[in-house]
Amino acid sequence: MSLEVTEVESVPEYIDQEGIDQDSNIVILPREISVDGSSTRLVDADESSTIQKLLEQEGIAEVEKIDGEGTRAEFGADIALPSLYFALEFILENPDIVVVTFELLAIYYSRRTSGEVSLSILAESDDSKYEFEYEGPAKGLQEIPDKLYDRIEDVEDESVQEEDEEINDGAIEEPSELERE
Amino acid sequence: MSESPEDALVHSLVEEVVDSYHETVTDTERFAFLPRGIEYQREAIRSLSDFIDYAEEIKRDLQIDEEIPGRAANQVLALICMAKAVRHELRMWIRLKEENWESAWTDLVDAQEYASSAIAADSIARYCNVKTYQEKLGSIESSIFPPQQFVSPGLIVNTYECSICGEDYDTCPHLQGIAYNGVICSRILRDIEAREVSFVDDPRDKKARVRGHHVEDGFRNQMTWEIEEDTEGSEHLVDETPDHVDDDEVEDFLRIEAAVMTADDGGDDFSEFREDSEDQSEQNQEM
Numbered sequence A: 001m002s003l004e005v006t007e008v009e010s011v012p013e014y015i016d017q018e019g020i021d022q023d024s025n026i027v028i029l030p031r032e033i034s035v036d037g038s039s040t041r042l043v044d045a046d047e048s049s050t051i052q053k054l055l056e057q058e059g060i061a062e063v064e065k066i067d068g069e070g071t072r073a074e075f076g077a078d079i080a081l082p083s084l085y086f087a088l089e090f091i092l093e094n095p096d097i098v099v100v101t102f103e104l105l106a107i108y109y110s111r112r113t114s115g116e117v118s119l120s121i122l123a124e125s126d127d128s129k130y131e132f133e134y135e136g137p138a139k140g141l142q143e144i145p146d147k148l149y150d151r152i153e154d155v156e157d158e159s160v161q162e163e164d165e166e167i168n169d170g171a172i173e174e175p176s177e178l179e180r181e
Numbered sequence B: 001m002s003e004s005p006e007d008a009l010v011h012s013l014v015e016e017v018v019d020s021y022h023e024t025v026t027d028t029e030r031f032a033f034l035p036r037g038i039e040y041q042r043e044a045i046r047s048l049s050d051f052i053d054y055a056e057e058i059k060r061d062l063q064i065d066e067e068i069p070g071r072a073a074n075q076v077l078a079l080i081c082m083a084k085a086v087r088h089e090l091r092m093w094i095r096l097k098e099e100n101w102e103s104a105w106t107d108l109v110d111a112q113e114y115a116s117s118a119i120a121a122d123s124i125a126r127y128c129n130v131k132t133y134q135e136k137l138g139s140i141e142s143s144i145f146p147p148q149q150f151v152s153p154g155l156i157v158n159t160y161e162c163s164i165c166g167e168d169y170d171t172c173p174h175l176q177g178i179a180y181n182g183v184i185c186s187r188i189l190r191d192i193e194a195r196e197v198s199f200v201d202d203p204r205d206k207k208a209r210v211r212g213h214h215v216e217d218g219f220r221n222q223m224t225w226e227i228e229e230d231t232e233g234s235e236h237l238v239d240e241t242p243d244h245v246d247d248d249e250v251e252d253f254l255r256i257e258a259a260v261m262t263a264d265d266g267g268d269d270f271s272e273f274r275e276d277s278e279d280q281s282e283q284n285q286e287m
């Protein structure tokens, strides 16, 4: 099981274009695939509809799906879940929804596969954007929120620390945890 | 809270199936080993088929009554799936002794798929030691059969149809892999755009495998390594050259069985093991 966190330049443009209320939603993102090597096309990930239905049926209403043009079918023993987008603020303000979301995914996919699942989570605030990558057994999905909150805390602490260091010219710069990874 | 008479009836029906399952499977699993006599293995397959017929009937009764919660039918479905898994395993051992290697492989994969379906159907599968059973099948795969190379189709699907309600899967209420009143929801591919075929190590469908490759004097079977007569033109075969195969090393090209298969693709016909059909085949041999 692994959960990697990286700072990314920006979330895909289509999130803004779709006019989604980023402060109140979990957004299921489409996948970008190349067409003839030159252009790209957005398609639904194979599990997108399933996740949307699963979460909605369990009363998590804040789920939106950006529809692609068709669905990319997957035939591997391991299951690649679609990327999920969260506003950082939403994660911080709705821990109960986040916890239940990943519990539901863990229960459902544990029954679906004895192989691994992979998932990426994009989280964005006004001044920072992060990508969390998970790969491991389906059961481990339920541990994501704890790790997610730990990492967000670390990352936010670091940015505060970095600001302090910038003020203090004489400070020896330590590489941040993100850089070390 | 006391149980209503209807609930009690459902429970006793399910319990009856559970008892019958344990009796049948405990008895038949003894023969799920290579050295066991074929006649015992055939007999075990017959017992399992009888159990499956009986359990299917109970399941139908449970499904019809709208008052009965769907879980009862799901529980029976899980037991049916486990019995089918063991039945395929037994046939695999028979096929191996007959040196019918490819059919044996198909039976192994079917056994694995049914064991997975049992888990999907209901948590009652846990009491059938399904995890241990899956490990047994996994070790058979790695120790009895040579390593296989698999293919996986790359597709864009414009519509998935729900196998339960027949509606568009995107908008219907069912979730794939979940059992509803004794039937597991799956998605049926409708309106697809085929893109590519790729080579994968760990496919969902282990029946989609590379069957062999062309050599100068025929077709080298990946399972036996023997050279067979070339069967070019068979509609089930697709020619494909994988990127990672060095042209200098392999001058010929690989031949791939690229059909997308499911657990229900016709491998469930066990009629040849019926008592009457055996008499028939013996008579035919005598003639």
Ligand SMILES: [Zn+2]
Residues within 6 Å of the ligand: B162, B163, B164, B165, B166, B167, B169, B172, B173, B174
């Ligand atoms: Zn449906």
